[in-house]
Amino acid sequence: MDNFLIQVTGKKRVVLYSPRDAPYLYLSGTKSKVLDVDNPDLEKYPLFVKAKRYQCFLEAGDVLFIPALWFHNVISEEFGVALNVFWKHLPAESYDKSDTYGNKDPTAASRAIQILDRALKTLEELPEEYRDFYARRMVLRIQEKAYRNDYG
Numbered sequence: 001m002d003n004f005l006i007q008v009t010g011k012k013r014v015v016l017y018s019p020r021d022a023p024y025l026y027l028s029g030t031k032s033k034v035l036d037v038d039n040p041d042l043e044k045y046p047l048f049v050k051a052k053r054y055q056c057f058l059e060a061g062d063v064l065f066i067p068a069l070w071f072h073n074v075i076s077e078e079f080g081v082a083l084n085v086f087w088k089h090l091p092a093e094s095y096d097k098s099d100t101y102g103n104k105d106p107t108a109a110s111r112a113i114q115i116l117d118r119a120l121k122t123l124e125e126l127p128e129e130y131r132d133f134y135a136r137r138m139v140l141r142i143q144e145k146a147y148r149n150d151y152g
Contacts, residue, residue, distance in 0.1 A: 001086040001101075003066040007058035010080015014056050019069040021051040030105065037073045058082075 005014065015037050017025060024047040026033040034040045040048045057077070058064055066072055068089070088095055094106045104110070119138065123131045 001088055002068050004085040005058065005064045005066055005074075006083040006085065007060055007062045007064075008081040008083060009060050010082075011060075011077040012058045012080065012082060013075045013077055014058060014064060014066075015073040015075075016054040016056075016066065017051050017071040018054075019071075021071075024048055024051040025071055030103065032071060 005012075017032075026045050026048065034045050034048050037053070042049065056064060060080070084101075086101060090106060094108065096104045096107055096110070105113070120135070123134055126134065
């Protein structure tokens with residue numbers, strides 16, 4: 001969900017990454033495996049250097065808009081109090097009713113990932129060369145049917 005991060009007291013440093021940089025963030029579910037964005041293990045995560053970092057500092061009274069799908073890392077610079085205000089902008093049926101904080105994928109995306117996982121499991125029945133070929137066809141089809149072309 002879209003989110004306003006409101007800093008009431010104290011200071012925070014916020015690092016943001018665009019959804020376009022998802023290929024470089026080493027995702028596991030909805031989270032990045034790169035936990036230390038300031039000192040990433042580049043032997044383990046070499047593509048992380050390609051992700052464009054946006055950084056800001058929040059002090060008491062500051063408000064930061066964090067769009068849905070943007071990855072963020074928040075570091076408290078000193079003790080403080082902050083408030084998050086999330087809101088839904090997709091139709092109500094797009095959200096998991098048990099997801100109070102907007103941390104789960106929209107229900108259609110969750111279903112699509114489950115279907116993809118089943119398809120990949122099915123490909124395991126094929127010899128490696130065939131599995132590789134059909135997996136690449138699947139990727140090309142996803143790119144053709146689902147990727148936006150205006151990302152520059």
